[in-house]
Amino acid sequence: MAELVFFSGTMDCGKSTLALQMDHNHGARGRVGLIFTKMDRAGSNVLSSRLGLSTGALEVGDDLDFWEAIVGRATAGNRIDYLICDEAQFYTGEQVEQLARIVDEMDVDVFAFGITADFRTELFPGSKRLIELADKVQVLQVEALCWCGRRATTNARVMDGVMVVEGEQVVVGDTKPGTAGIVEYEVLCRRHYMRRMTSHAAKAAAVSPEVLPFDLDVCPLPPLPITQAD
Numbered sequence: 001m002a003e004l005v006f007f008s009g010t011m012d013c014g015k016s017t018l019a020l021q022m023d024h025n026h027g028a029r030g031r032v033g034l035i036f037t038k039m040d041r042a043g044s045n046v047l048s049s050r051l052g053l054s055t056g057a058l059e060v061g062d063d064l065d066f067w068e069a070i071v072g073r074a075t076a077g078n079r080i081d082y083l084i085c086d087e088a089q090f091y092t093g094e095q096v097e098q099l100a101r102i103v104d105e106m107d108v109d110v111f112a113f114g115i116t117a118d119f120r121t122e123l124f125p126g127s128k129r130l131i132e133l134a135d136k137v138q139v140l141q142v143e144a145l146c147w148c149g150r151r152a153t154t155n156a157r158v159m160d161g162v163m164v165v166e167g168e169q170v171v172v173g174d175t176k177p178g179t180a181g182i183v184e185y186e187v188l189c190r191r192h193y194m195r196r197m198t199s200h201a202a203k204a205a206a207v208s209p210e211v212l213p214f215d216l217d218v219c220p221l222p223p224l225p226i227t228q229a230d
């Protein structure tokens with residue numbers, strides 16, 4: 001029986017790599033799949049992993065109706081056994097519902113990959129609907145790590161070197177410093193997200209004589225203010 005599976009985690013935890021591996025493994029056993037993505041860092045119509053592998057993909061626009069597209073291909077005689085859907089956090093809730101319908105009514109497996117929450121720790125629309133509808137939500141085994149060594153569970157946005165908690169939900173970017181203009185991301189554990197303590201801020205605090213001795217467990221930074229969703 002086909003399944004809707006959501007593979008989720010923070011940025012940089014290996015989701016796109018797993019998407020490529022799953023396509024490879026299913027393809028190697030003679031199954032036929034289609035690969036979709038939306039706004040990959042490497043550009044349109046490509047699914048890329050930081051390990052250096054990439055493949056061509058169908059770009060998902062807001063107006064794409066997955067149900068119509070897949071039914072159209074199937075009725076034209078094309079076999080489809082599974083869909084790989086990367087950057088699924090950016091899909092609309094309706095598109096996730098279409099994916100669920102494809103699983104249930106066409107017996108096509110859907111493997112979706114995406115980050116759970118944005119830089120404000122709020123769910124993306126696509127991730128929210130996937131968590132609500134998926135047969136399984138799998139957190140990736142490879143853990144992205146905070147600079148302190150704890151498991152990272154949040155994605156901080158850093159602009160001009162400073163962590164921000166307000167702004168547009170969608171800004172494509174990378175976790176590698178200096179690779180995406182002024183917007184960068186850094187994965188952090190909850191504790192350091194709440195204290196807005198990025199690796200840069202931690203280094204600055206560690207060398208500042210005013211805050212020495214620096215004890216992370218009694219860090220005096222105030223908690224983040226609660227912000228309203230846009």
Ligand SMILES: Nc1ncnc2c1ncn2[C@@H]1O[C@H](COP(=O)(O)OP(=O)(O)O)[C@@H](O)[C@H]1O
Pocket residue numbers: 010011012013014015016017018048049050051142144
């Ligand atoms: N040079 C490297 N050597 C080994 N592993 C790497 C290297 N660069 C990146 N990785 C691995 O790739 C992961 C990121 O993979 P990717 O699929 O691009 O992540 P995601 O799609 O979740 O953002 C990192 O967590 C790390 O495990």
Ligand SMILES: Cc1cn([C@H]2C[C@H](O)[C@@H](COP(=O)(O)O)O2)c(=O)[nH]c1=O
Pocket residue numbers: 010011012015016039040041114115117118119120155156157169170171172173174185
């Ligand atoms: C946290 C956050 C991320 N994004 C963007 C940044 C990247 O382009 C993707 C995540 O890709 P990855 O393969 O998982 O690294 O999402 C965003 O637009 N808004 C955010 O709040």
